[in-house]
Amino acid sequence: MKHQPSLAISLALALTACNGMITDGDDHVGAGIEEDTVTDGSGDDTTSGNAPMVSVELEESDAAIANPERGYYVGYDLTRPDRAPLVRASGRALAISVVHLDDFRSQPISSSLLAALDAGFDAARANGFKIILRFSYHSGYDGDAPKSVILGHIDQLEPLLREHADVIAVMQGGFIGAWGEWHSSTNGLDNPTDRAAIINALLAALPPSRNLQLRRPTFKHDFAPGGPLDASEAWDGSDRARLGHHNDCFLASSSDYGTYASPIETWKQYVADDGRYTAIGGETCAIYAPRTDCTNAVAEMERLHFSYLNQEYNRNVLAIWDDQGCAAEVDQRLGYRFAVTRVAHTERVAPGGVLDLELDVVNRGFASPYNERPVEVVLDDGTTRRVVRLAADARTWASGVKTTLTVRLRIPAEAVAGAHTVSLRLPDAEPSLAEDPRYAIQLANEGVWLSATGDNLIIDALTIDPEAPGPRDPSANELVELR
Template sequence: MQKSLIVVIFFILTSPLRSNCQSVTYQSHSDIISNPERGFYHHTETHSANYNLLSESTLASYQQSESITQILRVFYLEDFRTSPISEEYLNNIRKDFSVARNAGIKCIIRFAYTTKSTSPYNDAKPEIVQTHIAQLKPIFQANADVIAVMQAGFIGAWGEWYYTDHFSSNLSVTEKDWENRRQVVFNLLDALSSDRFLQIRTPGYKMKIFDSQEPLDESTALSNTYNSRLGHHNDCFVASSSDFGTYVNPDVEKPYLNQETLYTPMGGETCALASPYSDCDNSSNELARFHWSYLNRDYNTQVLNEWDSQGCFDEITLKLGYRYELISGTFTEMVQPSGTFSFNLNLQNIGYANPYNPREIEIILRNQDTSEEYLIKPEANIRLWPLGENINLSFTAGIPAEAIEGSYDLLLNLPDSYETLHDDPRYSIQMANTGVWESNTGYNNLAQTISISSAGTQPLYTGDMEFKLIGATSDNLEIEGSSEIFGTTSTTGILVYWGRQNTELKRIIQRSENAGEFTTIAATQASEDYYLDANVESQNQYTYRYYLVQNDQKTAYSDEITLETSDITTPSISIDGQKADWGISPLLNSATHAGQAFSMRVFFDVQNLNILMEGPITQYEVYINSDLDGNTGYQEENNPIQGADYFISNQTLYRFINSQWSETEAVITTATTSNITEISLNQKELENLGLQTSVSFYSLVNNGEIQLSSTSNKPSIAFRALPPDLPSNITVKKSELMPKSRLLITWEACTYCTGYTLERSLDQSNYIEIGRYNANTIETLDDNLENETTYFYRMTSFNNMGSSTYSEPVSGTTGETILKTQFEKNDFNVYPNPTTGIINLSKAYNKIFLYSISGTMLRSAEQTSSVDLSQLQKGVYILVAEDIQTKSTTKVIKL
């Protein structure tokens, strides 16, 4: 049950303390405020075929001109439905987050594969989705500061979980489908930083996933469980009595959602004008009832315009999310060093919801002459404050004995919890009061001057809460491990990495550009192995360092490393004991041991498996589960290498077969220089690799002293883009219309290809390239050939990995074709001809082909007696009908 009042008191206020207090009353206003993680958002999306990077100037204009502080960013993965996400696409995501951070914007994010609502829907299989989540995890962790919230996505059209090929059976969700959906949710929650929420499309989905209709309450909320971190979004708000299927059982689901959204984020968009549901009265009530924090400004504009005409749009604009107003305060006016300071503030939240992400509460005393600041953090959780009622924040605290006497401003600061954004006023909360906001600091001035003076008469403070000087040196945190930092570069980014530390620590990464001042660019879990900086420019020098933090303590700075972007585009591995050609291929895992860092990277090229190990390595065993099946290969329960099919040690590949490890004859190439060990073998040596796109690795180094594994001491997963296969059924035919000078080459598309190259020869030895085609092309015409001449053709395919081998040559000969058209009892008739739509034939033929007048095949069908011309332009076409022994041709006219 929601509490009516929250009071934070650390010392009972008695009359001697109140005797030197002064009261202040604050005036609220009705201006729109650019507060973070609330309000309207703008919709943005990008697609794998044409990635449109975010524009910093555009995002900044949202914040500055429209008071919009967030965007929805939908990442479509159409080209990766059967393969891992490319490094180029991943790097572009990193760039987007960097642009958002620079612009002062946060992102609501979603991933999807398709926008189709007709079968086949073209989303990805569960195993591919899990591969993509694992690839995205380091990006989520490194950019958690500018991720406001994530929507579950991935499944179905628009990532909304309905129109899906692989997570339902003809739109009926089986128990197996629910388990697959459940694993997507759980793995996404694991991939996100633990202080970030995931949202799901309907309340019924959450009930099913957790097999419970019991909503969160104050005892179960904000507890870092899967259940407490799963919120809600509604993309058809007030569109009907059920919000177009959002509610299946409103009598159960709406009370559930009303309670849940007190503690979890709620947002989405309208999708249809539907009076009375979308009218102001109902819309305002539903927004308040379900504690909405954000809403799409771009869709549905009919609904938003109706709200404007009915007079509730401005109120909704102000109340989405939180809106805090100061009411009054009573504070100690004069206090001596070591004396007791009394603080009592009343405020209220008139918005629909509280902030849903963690946010610190800071009370600051700032010296009016020196600008020195003293800070204290009351132990209050802003996310549990009551809505629409008085909030009282009260405490007593000590003034440091060394505090400089003078006049101090009293300030309230509600900054972002991430160190990357803590000092950026665009990410701090502004009170809705006249004359309190400091736009340059992000502080709210409480309009009270505090005098710290030896003339103060307050009692000496004897408690354990004391203001601390901001920026004062604290005891360094001693962490066992390494202070090393490493790096490699490419044309598009810089990879910095280190030895992994435990999960209780945060790693604060700082960068200096061209020997300038260091600024904080990322804050990640210390268990993350690396940070990939995509916000770089060519011919600039960047210096990196990090430190670790735990609570209010931090370590000394690490070593520094200076790097400059290189001319490497994608890895092209040479086994030479050097790491520069690995570019920004990310780490698979790392460890620290005896003050030194160890790391491992894996890269699959078109032919080889390549491994890079860094550190003072004297001996290694690299275990590979090449089919990613824990029930095959080595079997020993609770052993991290369970399921391993191969391992590499000392230039030898061993395979687990017939219940034992057996040495193979595979050729292993290695190179070692200083702290670098490189290993390579042909992928064909891993006989059960097949079409696996995920492969697990677990390594023991220096006689087992060091484990290179995942954070849970399990194998780490490497991602393998499949090399291009060849198109099949390549054929060469004479042109029906220009047989003396044209051949028609056709083929069937291959699965893992992004394009094709076609070559031609007269002697099967000397080939020339005659064309390159995208993955959707399955035929081409070769013109201007010599009459009665035989030509040979071969093809290769390509994708991001490189090019395939050549296909077997096929040939065709030009020359006049004598077309013998046999009419069976003169029954080959087509009608109506001319036509505006469908051409009918006198019977069903085995095959029917329709060609343009230039010879391009436009339609083909089997076992049919009609052809639809309705979508073609007006003109003359050639119709060919084939049976087992007959072939008939005629002209048809489309009107």
């Protein structure tokens, strides 16, 4: 960590003035970065007679981080759980599983395949990664299945989708047409009515916490008209809010091989607006200079809020990014990339007293998380670890924005005197994964990650001092956020 001299409390208050908008000379953020403020507190005087505030700057890291639900993905055959360890071994935390139903175009899915899929999901969980899920009846232009068969298959799959939703990062529409990419159906399913029936079935089969991605923005518009999402609809559980986009010929032509209908710019902006609140990703499939050149590629991923890309295809396009020097940037910035640039906190706190805490969080990534992401603060004296979940969701920490998180925490009256560490923790929202550090978000800061717990150390020595000034509650028995 890089420490600055302690600041008097008057300076700490000045930083929170003017609606909390902070200008700290952070050149790394760059021109055009927005500033936003998330304030969680009781609305009382932030000092309450406490000891002075101190401020610490944290150093950012340029390391590639295999954080959950983002980045380059690799392939994983769900019917081969023995191959699950290869995903993390490749340095990735995200895999695509395209499940082939070629043998079931006219019959139910066999119990043996369902059991194999069940084991494949379990293996993903055991090995600490998540899955982009798609079902298809072939890898090419062979026949798909009739709508009645597809709907029956979705009914069969629903128990699996719900049981294993914790390790499903996002699901793609699939089922229809060539590669399950919703074109060239041999059963006449390339129409809004049949697509709507399958979308409805998939949204009902998936738990409300999960997004469904469609292959073209016009497909979402046909199903759920009303233009792209805005902030008032974000994450409200509606069908519109749960529909994202996957582009499997990203940058391959002016229309990305038909991904965008005419007028192309209108539909591209639709995805860009939607991408602030839904899952966006895909793969490249052909060189198309200059769109596939670094300058244009990075700008488009930033605009569209890309969270993931295929590491294995198209290798010719990826080689261009290596040659032109943007490969590392893409690897770092796909999805979210959070860093805490400044921490201000009460210098000393009495047992039962109040810790005022203020964090500047920047998101250097192309996107924000598309699944719920809780925010926790951890207080640890080396013997006792206390965790409080804040009234915050990291999905709101938008790409290109510096967010100021302001919280007040009541320290338990039984907290022992001495130095305590304070950490920021961003666990998975699913109870089955919440305590697994492999599914927690690592900050892009130097020296903060505690891999055993999934904590990010932001204060290495907070002093709990019975003589510290400020009001206290002798009956306080747990670490809580004051609102």
